[in-house]
Amino acid sequence: xxxxxxxxxxxxxxxxxxGRTGGCLGGMVRALGSVAQARHxxxxxxxxxxxxxxxxxxxxxxxAVGYGSxxxxxxxxxxxxxxxxxxxxxxxxxxxxxxxxxxRHRHHYSALGWLNAxxxxxIQRWGQAKLYYNPYVRLDGQLCKYGVMGWEDFKxxxxxxxxxxxxxxxxxxxxxxxxxxxxEALIYQNRRPFSKNKCWVLEQRMTCLVLMTDLYTRIASxxxxxxxxxxxxxxxxxxxxxxxxxFAGFQEVYQPIWQAWxxxxxxxxxxxxxxxxxxxxxxxxxxxxxxxxxxxxxGPDLAEEEVTPAVAAALASTVRSGATTQTIKGLLTGGxxxxxxxxxxxxxxxxx
Numbered sequence: 001x002x003x004x005x006x007x008x009x010x011x012x013x014x015x016x017x018x019g020r021t022g023g024c025l026g027g028m029v030r031a032l033g034s035v036a037q038a039r040h041x042x043x044x045x046x047x048x049x050x051x052x053x054x055x056x057x058x059x060x061x062x063x064a065v066g067y068g069s070x071x072x073x074x075x076x077x078x079x080x081x082x083x084x085x086x087x088x089x090x091x092x093x094x095x096x097x098x099x100x101x102x103x104r105h106r107h108h109y110s111a112l113g114w115l116n117a118x119x120x121x122x123i124q125r126w127g128q129a130k131l132y133y134n135p136y137v138r139l140d141g142q143l144c145k146y147g148v149m150g151w152e153d154f155k156x157x158x159x160x161x162x163x164x165x166x167x168x169x170x171x172x173x174x175x176x177x178x179x180x181x182x183x184e185a186l187i188y189q190n191r192r193p194f195s196k197n198k199c200w201v202l203e204q205r206m207t208c209l210v211l212m213t214d215l216y217t218r219i220a221s222x223x224x225x226x227x228x229x230x231x232x233x234x235x236x237x238x239x240x241x242x243x244x245x246x247f248a249g250f251q252e253v254y255q256p257i258w259q260a261w262x263x264x265x266x267x268x269x270x271x272x273x274x275x276x277x278x279x280x281x282x283x284x285x286x287x288x289x290x291x292x293x294x295x296x297x298x299g300p301d302l303a304e305e306e307v308t309p310a311v312a313a314a315l316a317s318t319v320r321s322g323a324t325t326q327t328i329k330g331l332l333t334g335g336x337x338x339x340x341x342x343x344x345x346x347x348x349x350x351x352x
Contacts, residue, residue, distance in 0.1 A: 042177050043178075044177055047089070047177050048178075050105075050139050050140075051146075060091050062090045062179070062180045062183045063178070063179045064089050064176075065087065065170070065175060066177060067088070069083060070085035071175045072242070072246050082143055083143070085144045085145070086146075087145065087146040087147065088166060088169070089148050090149050090166075091150065093150075094124055094125075094149075095121045096117070098120040098132075098148070108137045110332065110338070121150075123329065124150070126325070127321075127322065128162060128321050128322040128325055128326075129165035130153035130165075131147040132149075133334065134333065136334070136338045158170070158190040159190070160289045161292050167223075168319065170191070171191060171194075172249075173252070173253055191253060191254065193287050212247075212250075212266065216247070216250040220243055222319075226316030226317060228323060228324060285311070292315060296310050296311055
């Protein structure tokens with residue numbers, strides 16, 4: 001359970017100031033909105049206006065975040081006013097949410113909207129990712145796609161990496177519109193393993209010189225490993241563009257976590273990091289979230305050189321299962337017409 005030791009910072013390049021977020025977890029998470037180049041007022045008011053309960057009722061939305069190219073500028077991509085904004089809403093009671101949301105936004109749903117809220121919740125929870133997406137809807141004139149996820153399912157993915165779907169998206173900078181403290185704590189927990197074994201993240205087992213960009217690229221790529229959509233439907237170089245466009249955001253996300261575990265600071269560029277648990281196989285695995293750890297340990301005892309490939313295979317298998325079932329489900333929840341438009345846009349991006 002030891003954290004890697006930073007041997008020396010060898011090159012420090014100015015990448016722009018990244019402000020201190022202080023010791024408060026809430027401050028750390030909410031500060032991400034300062035680096036999210038959001039084009040619209042994606043804030044708590046936006047969430048409450050479109051998805052919140054009736055006035056006087058208890059707020060049942062634990063977390064609302066915006067992510068993706070509609071919120072964050074990606075390197076090499078020009079702003080397009082019609083780029084869809086991706087949102088995730090984590091709610092206490094999915095059934096109650098769909099009941100309310102259908103009354104307010106029946107046109108957001110495909111033909112599945114004729115089903116009752118209990119059936120919609122069942123569809124939402126089918127597959128590993130546990131999300132129900134409504135794409136191509138207009139909110140305040142902006143094209144949006146929002147996914148609904150139940151609180152208990154969110155907790156499981158964030159702590160155990162059950163699907164690496166919501167948790168994978170939250171490895172990267174996100175724009176937090178509203179968040180309860182327990183949701184903020186889960187976001188922190190989801191990101192913490194990367195500060196405990198950076199050499200594994202980089203697929204290195206010994207002291208290594210790396211660029212911070214390489215570290216963040218590897219972190220960002222984990223939730224895409226094994227995703228069939230990366231073969232057909234995504235632009236080449238997507239992960240690199242995400243990191244290049246949001247470098248300051250990655251620094252702001254991981255600096256407080258790194259400080260909490262090591263007492264040191266992340267450099268702005270190159271650094272030497274050492275894996276102090278090299279040669280201790282069980283300790284290398286002990287940092288893994290439960291769902292990934294169980295897949296690695298399910299096989300025979302691993303030789304030292306087999307540990308990293310086995311973990312990579314477990315991650316890819318998890319992502320593949322979640323992404324595949326979510327893609328199939330998206331054809332139903334989005335409807336054939338909207339799904340065809342989405343597929344066409346993905347293919348256009350791929351060949352740009």
